[in-house]
Amino acid sequence: ITRQDQVYIDFSCIQTQPDIQTAVFRMTFSSVVQVVSSRPWRYSLTTKAYIDPGRTQAVYSNTKVRLNQKIWVELDTDGLDEKLVALVTDSCWATDQASPTEGRKYYLIKNGCPNSEGQRVRVEGNGVGTSNYFSFNMFQLTGSSAELYLHCKLQLCDKQKNSCVKVHLL
Numbered sequence: 001i002t003r004q005d006q007v008y009i010d011f012s013c014i015q016t017q018p019d020i021q022t023a024v025f026r027m028t029f030s031s032v033v034q035v036v037s038s039r040p041w042r043y044s045l046t047t048k049a050y051i052d053p054g055r056t057q058a059v060y061s062n063t064k065v066r067l068n069q070k071i072w073v074e075l076d077t078d079g080l081d082e083k084l085v086a087l088v089t090d091s092c093w094a095t096d097q098a099s100p101t102e103g104r105k106y107y108l109i110k111n112g113c114p115n116s117e118g119q120r121v122r123v124e125g126n127g128v129g130t131s132n133y134f135s136f137n138m139f140q141l142t143g144s145s146a147e148l149y150l151h152c153k154l155q156l157c158d159k160q161k162n163s164c165v166k167v168h169l170l
Contacts, residue, residue: 043079047152050074055133069138075154076131085156088112088127089134092152096141100151108136109152127157 034045049059050072059065077087091110097103107115114121114134125132141148 043077045154046074046076046078047150048074048076053135065138067138067140070135071138072133072135073150074131074133075152080130080156082129084159085130086127086159087130087132088155088157089123089132090153090155092134092150094139094141095149095151096147098149100149104141106139106141108150109134 048055051057051059051063051065051069053070053072055072055074059071065071073092075087075089077085080087089109090112091107093100093105093107093110095103095105108121109115109123112123112126114123120137121134122136123132123134126134139148
């Protein structure tokens, strides 16, 4: 080796541009209506998905939803007195299977609180009246198909007795 001469080394960095993944999802149902009888109440519970914050543009089966696109989900009851009852969204999670207990789970809401991971889930009006809604950015469970199933566990709370009854919306 020599230490006397100057040595020129051609030095460069190569950074590859990451692939931009785009996927289009289609919602099978724009809304789900479930009639529930739970003493002393009989009411209907509707879940609807929207693509705008004002919740006026419903998601239909032909609506294209892209990854990272914001979606608003409204949970609304009909037949309950808002002065007496409050709807509380206890938890909502997504699975890659139709069953709420099978496959991988990703919680959007857990114990009434939004998933703080990535700070992209927002819950509004939870436990205030007979409806509430939440928003999240569309995602896909890694390594699974484009099918994503949303499940929620709700509670009806008697405002005067401070007691709650659990309701499953699947």
